[in-house]
């Protein structure tokens with residue numbers, strides 16, 4: 001599926017520069033690790049540059065994985081990425097309670113990811129079945145394909 005669900009349109013609208021700092025307009029992305037990110041086991045399609053760019057652009061960013069919290073923290077430290085949250089998968093709902101944001105998105109590669117996203121009030125992108133890189137490009141989280149027109 002390469003079409004974008006209608007509910008995601010608001011998420012992909014570029015933020016007003018002045019709006020980024022307003023908590024209620026903040027956009028939050030939760031990344032599963034295994035099968036989703038390039039550093040996962042198995043590796044997923046999403047490069048860490050996407051995660052880095054999201055943090056640089058002011059998104060609230062974190063990981064939500066079955067991996068132990070310590071493993072997740074060590075992973076981000078090793079790649080010098082500062083995460084806003086690190087949670088076990090069943091605790092995604094706590095992220096929604098902890099951060100006031102206008103939009104919540106979880107990206108993962110399993111039925112469990114889809115389920116916890118739905119139960120926690122997150123939009124969901126499937127890292128394998130959806131055109132995840134296309135959707136991330138719509139969020140301006142991937143480098144421009146070329147400098148040409």
Ligand SMILES: [Mg+2]
Pocket residue numbers: 032033034035036108109110
């Ligand atoms: Mg996974």
